[in-house]
Amino acid sequence: MASVSSQxxxxxxxxxxxxxxxxxxxxxxTEEELIELGKPFGKVVNTKCNVGANRNQAFIxxxxxxxxxxxxxxxxxxxxxxxxxxxxxxxQYSNRQEIVNNKTTADVAGNVLLVTIEGxxxxxxxxDVLHLVFSAFGFVHKxxxxxxTAGFQALVQFSDTETASSAKNALDGRxxxxxxxxxxxSPCSLRITYSAHTDLSVKFQSHRSRDxxxxxxxxxxxxxxxxxxxxxxxxxxxLEPESNVLLASIENMQYAVTLDVLNQVFSAFGPVQKIAMFxxxxxxxALIQYSDVQTAVVAKEALxxxxxxxxxxxxxxxxxxxxxxxxIKINNDRSRDxxIPNPAMVNPQPSILGQQPMQMMGxxxxxxxxxxxxxxxxxxxxxxxxxxxxxxxxxPAGPQHMPHMMNNHHPYMPPPGSMPQMGPGMMQQQQHMxxxxxxxxxxxxxxxxxPDQMQ
DNA sequence: AGCACA
Numbered sequence: 174m175a176s177v178s179s180q181x182x183x184x185x186x187x188x189x190x191x192x193x194x195x196x197x198x199x200x201x202x203t204e205e206e207l208i209e210l211g212k213p214f215g216k217v218v219n220t221k222c223n224v225g226a227n228r229n230q231a232f233i234x235x236x237x238x239x240x241x242x243x244x245x246x247x248x249x250x251x252x253x254x255x256x257x258x259x260x261x262x263x264x265q266y267s268n269r270q271e272i273v274n275n276k277t278t279a280d281v282a283g284n285v286l287l288v289t290i291e292g293x294x295x296x297x298x299x300x301d302v303l304h305l306v307f308s309a310f311g312f313v314h315k316x317x318x319x320x321x322t323a324g325f326q327a328l329v330q331f332s333d334t335e336t337a338s339s340a341k342n343a344l345d346g347r348x349x350x351x352x353x354x355x356x357x358x359s360p361c362s363l364r365i366t367y368s369a370h371t372d373l374s375v376k377f378q379s380h381r382s383r384d385x386x387x388x389x390x391x392x393x394x395x396x397x398x399x400x401x402x403x404x405x406x407x408x409x410x411x412l413e414p415e416s417n418v419l420l421a422s423i424e425n426m427q428y429a430v431t432l433d434v435l436n437q438v439f440s441a442f443g444p445v446q447k448i449a450m451f452x453x454x455x456x457x458x459a460l461i462q463y464s465d466v467q468t469a470v471v472a473k474e475a476l477x478x479x480x481x482x483x484x485x486x487x488x489x490x491x492x493x494x495x496x497x498x499x500x501i502k503i504n505n506d507r508s509r510d511x512x513i514p515n516p517a518m519v520n521p522q523p524s525i526l527g528q529q530p531m532q533m534m535g536x537x538x539x540x541x542x543x544x545x546x547x548x549x550x551x552x553x554x555x556x557x558x559x560x561x562x563x564x565x566x567x568x569p570a571g572p573q574h575m576p577h578m579m580n581n582h583h584p585y586m587p588p589p590g591s592m593p594q595m596g597p598g599m600m601q602q603q604q605h606m607x608x609x610x611x612x613x614x615x616x617x618x619x620x621x622x623x624p625d626q627m628q
Numbered sequence: 629a630g631c632a633c634a
Contacts, residue, residue: 224631
């Protein structure tokens with residue numbers, strides 16, 4: 174009697190099967206490539222790729238056993254090994270007689286990705302980081318995160334299957350770039366499949382779930398403290414209640430910052446209604462009033478931490494004011510109500526205007542406020558719909574997106590001439606990332622995102 | 629470089 178109990182896991186000779194087991198495949202291998210590989214020997218009726226922990230194994234099932242034998246026999250005596258994408262592929266008969274294609278939801282493409290974040294510190298990955306990473310491929314509609322037996326997981330919803338696929342292809346198996354994670358965090362890799370979901374239900378904006386299509390969605394009650402005034406941000410930081418009035422303090426004021434300069438900078442995001450400047454704690458502060466909260470939010474997001482002039486001069490720190498309507502008693506060089514037509518100028522533009530740095534002087538803001546540009550959803554305008562070269566795995570057919578990445582600048586930003594360090598400066602940072610421009614399959618390159626959005 | 633499936 175042959176031993177039934179101890180079937181060795183691997184044998185030098187497998188009994189023939191219509192199903193062939195392939196290993197050492199590149200992980201990008203597609204079913205099409207498997208079919209190409211088997212076609213010369215017969216009719217491939219089924220395939221399965223991305224098998225195994227490393228996703229580098231596959232199965233090919235032929236219509237007829239003789240076809241499988243032909244393929245094995247050919248490569249057994251061939252001087253040229255079977256290859257996929259230049260990689261030698263090892264073949265043998267499978268120990269199964271047919272491919273069971275559990276075409277699970279994970280295999281059928283959809284617009285929602287199921288992302289498993291792997292690593293000891295996986296659950297420390299901020300939802301904003303995920304947003305940033307996935308935004309590199311298109312507008313992210315919603316993200317939910319949750320804890321499952323598989324670990325820390327997220328569902329990431331894109332507009333369409335194509336965008337989701339490009340993100341999946343580029344990110345699956347890669348690690349979250351280190352610079353997006355706190356320094357002491359261990360690496361986190363992403364495992365991505367498709368979800369059966371098509372539209373996630375997000376009830377609240379919270380540290381666990383976000384709906385980027387709906388800025389009006391309430392912040393989760395759990396994220397609002399007892400005062401009801403301050404929400405808790407995604408990073409756990411306290412948030413001031415949003416306001417249509419911004420409080421800007423200016424540090425490192427190497428150049429005079431005039432009312433007109435502020436007006437110019439802040440008008441790039443929408444009409445400025447009023448500005449009031451004053452000295453506080455030895456520094457200059459200003460209140461800038463917009464007609465609506467949304468515009469103020471966009472302006473704050475775009476400008477916070479940035480400098481008016483190149484070189485870190487006149488760096489802006491912006492918070493929400495408790496004011497909602499400034500009382501401008503008089504129009505002068507420190508306060509202005511732009512809503513009043515033909516204001517009586519008590520002190521028409523002073524001569525200090527002439528001291529403005531060249532950058533600011535030379536740049537008339539070409540697109541001041543383009544009504545619809547900021548509504549309804551600010552997020553989509555900061556998105557870059559092409560993945561950067563480093564993440565892209567689109568293969569030779571796909572266009573290279575590098576130029577796109579280089580010449581876009583933040584749609585919210587005033588033109589580069591007026592705030593030079595804000596557009597180009599960020600791009601430079603991206604260029605310095607390791608892995609950029611390397612082989613597409615290497616992780617670690619930078620999504621076209623703004624690092625300063627992270628916190 | 630060695631057999632999958634939520």
